[in-house]
Amino acid sequence: MSIDVVLETEGLNRSFGALRVTQNVSFRLPRGARYALIGPNGAGKSTFINLLTGVLAPSSGRIRLEGEDVTRAPAQERVRRGLARTFQINTLFPSLSPLEATTLAIAQRHGLCVNPFRRLSGCHAEIDEATELLNRFDFGADAERATHQLAYGRQRLLEIVLALAARPRVLLLDEPAAGVPQHESAEIFGALAALPSDVAVLFIEHDMDVVFRFAERITVLVAGQILCEGTPEEIADHPQVREVYLGDGEDV
Amino acid sequence: MVAVPAPEATHSARALFVRRAAWRWEEIAFWICAALSYFIFPGHLVLLTQAMITGLFVVSLDIMFGYAGIPSFGHAAFFGIGAYTAGILARDWWGDPLLGLVAGALVAGLAGAICSQLVARLHGIAMLMVTLGIGLICYEIANKWNSLTGGDDGLQGMQITPLLGLFTFDIDGRVGFIYSFIVIFVLYLLARRLVNSPFGLALKGIRENVRRVPALGIGVRVQLAMAFTISAAMAGVAGALLAETTQYIALEVLGFDRSISVQIALVLGGIGSLIGGMIGAVVYTVLRDQLSLINPAYWDFWVGLVLVIIVMSGTGGVTGILRRSVDWVIARVKR
Numbered sequence: 168m169s170i171d172v173v174l175e176t177e178g179l180n181r182s183f184g185a186l187r188v189t190q191n192v193s194f195r196l197p198r199g200a201r202y203a204l205i206g207p208n209g210a211g212k213s214t215f216i217n218l219l220t221g222v223l224a225p226s227s228g229r230i231r232l233e234g235e236d237v238t239r240a241p242a243q244e245r246v247r248r249g250l251a252r253t254f255q256i257n258t259l260f261p262s263l264s265p266l267e268a269t270t271l272a273i274a275q276r277h278g279l280c281v282n283p284f285r286r287l288s289g290c291h292a293e294i295d296e297a298t299e300l301l302n303r304f305d306f307g308a309d310a311e312r313a314t315h316q317l318a319y320g321r322q323r324l325l326e327i328v329l330a331l332a333a334r335p336r337v338l339l340l341d342e343p344a345a346g347v348p349q350h351e352s353a354e355i356f357g358a359l360a361a362l363p364s365d366v367a368v369l370f371i372e373h374d375m376d377v378v379f380r381f382a383e384r385i386t387v388l389v390a391g392q393i394l395c396e397g398t399p400e401e402i403a404d405h406p407q408v409r410e411v412y413l414g415d416g417e418d419v
Numbered sequence: 420m421v422a423v424p425a426p427e428a429t430h431s432a433r434a435l436f437v438r439r440a441a442w443r444w445e446e447i448a449f450w451i452c453a454a455l456s457y458f459i460f461p462g463h464l465v466l467l468t469q470a471m472i473t474g475l476f477v478v479s480l481d482i483m484f485g486y487a488g489i490p491s492f493g494h495a496a497f498f499g500i501g502a503y504t505a506g507i508l509a510r511d512w513w514g515d516p517l518l519g520l521v522a523g524a525l526v527a528g529l530a531g532a533i534c535s536q537l538v539a540r541l542h543g544i545a546m547l548m549v550t551l552g553i554g555l556i557c558y559e560i561a562n563k564w565n566s567l568t569g570g571d572d573g574l575q576g577m578q579i580t581p582l583l584g585l586f587t588f589d590i591d592g593r594v595g596f597i598y599s600f601i602v603i604f605v606l607y608l609l610a611r612r613l614v615n616s617p618f619g620l621a622l623k624g625i626r627e628n629v630r631r632v633p634a635l636g637i638g639v640r641v642q643l644a645m646a647f648t649i650s651a652a653m654a655g656v657a658g659a660l661l662a663e664t665t666q667y668i669a670l671e672v673l674g675f676d677r678s679i680s681v682q683i684a685l686v687l688g689g690i691g692s693l694i695g696g697m698i699g700a701v702v703y704t705v706l707r708d709q710l711s712l713i714n715p716a717y718w719d720f721w722v723g724l725v726l727v728i729i730v731m732s733g734t735g736g737v738t739g740i741l742r743r744s745v746d747w748v749i750a751r752v753k754r
Contacts (some may be wrong), residue, residue: 246636260627274617288436
């Protein structure tokens, strides 16, 4: 029986001039999986994410989402087909409230964003869904405040909410807990644990705490290439991984 | 299993959007004053009509700049295209004013749709420069194409027929005022609807963070192309109104000067509120008119000074200052 793969790359390459930042990366993410992609700084994690989401075009190789080739599809098209992401550095709408931003994402999913004649205040289905989603993440009164007024941890959480509002099949989380102070991290970890089980999640992480807590399998990327793949235990014991990644000061 | 939000949360959330779209007192006050000005200043109807037309033009820019965050130094191109379309139509074919408006909107909108394909690919200063270039190109085409536009002498000989076959445009500008007022008010309502729609929210999203928008599944180029087209069509209506009410088109309708003054008027009135555009246009038109009486040569000095003072005094332009003053007074009275 073959595994139900939701996202797949095949021989993905990307060069910037003579510099090959992604080399022959073939990667498969099964439906509902919890995988992590780790690697030292400059390993090409960000480039890989940008290739997957359509911010960058690969020099060669294929990307398949739900079995369909999306290698040349623009970023927004991939989101519509079920590939959502969060950003390592908060990429939000500072003066909009979380409620407005989430409603916008849901309105888009319902095909309303090209309609200049529809009253937003009459979009009850979208507003209610946004409220429900934000409530699930305990936004409370913060849902109606301007995003830039929110605590940093709340903004990290909104990154996840906005991605989920697109009802993804695949969720790419780019260092979801990056920069979150200790006292706010429980909230983020709670949210990560509560992600819908039918959504495949790929953590792109630096923080080993997150990786070992949530990931079933780990892919190690070094110098643009996949060094090895395996369960957290296998990766922790892998001699080369210890050398190139965990060896340089990271505490496992 | 989907958790059902508490009814009060849903109610509060829905109320937020109702509140955002609600008429603000400065909007109501503006439109009442605009209507009353017909009776209060019967000797200045021509100037008032021009101020309102400029207002519509500024509102069209506000949709682009204030909501979508796209600056333009060439918006007069669409105003001018609308004016010349209505003017040439009235000179050579039909003088029906409503037909002229529709034609002005269509041709300017088409021009906007074409230009949007260039502009929507760019960001920031590059956008600004391309709009500037488009403005200059249109100006020189109209300048050179003498047989069609009248070139430097302006377009004359328009035969505007009575409005609805009933109301002849009079020399005092009464019909022109009422006609413009109704058209501009209707378009203002449409603009209001647009900025309070999901489409308008997407434009704000683009203004706030253009990188995030595709990650929600929204195509930035499609949204901007639509906004640009609608904005250009609206500017075209403003141009057509000016041509029809003055029955003459000066080449300067397409000029760089007009593109700049519409930006100034928007900043004066307050960006991103629509009514700020209308108020800014009136302030700018009256200011210009009065200052040029006081000092015909150096009045731009005063316009510049007022601009600097208004910008330095905080966000929201004249409308913002007005709002803060009223809030301050209300707070005082309550205490």
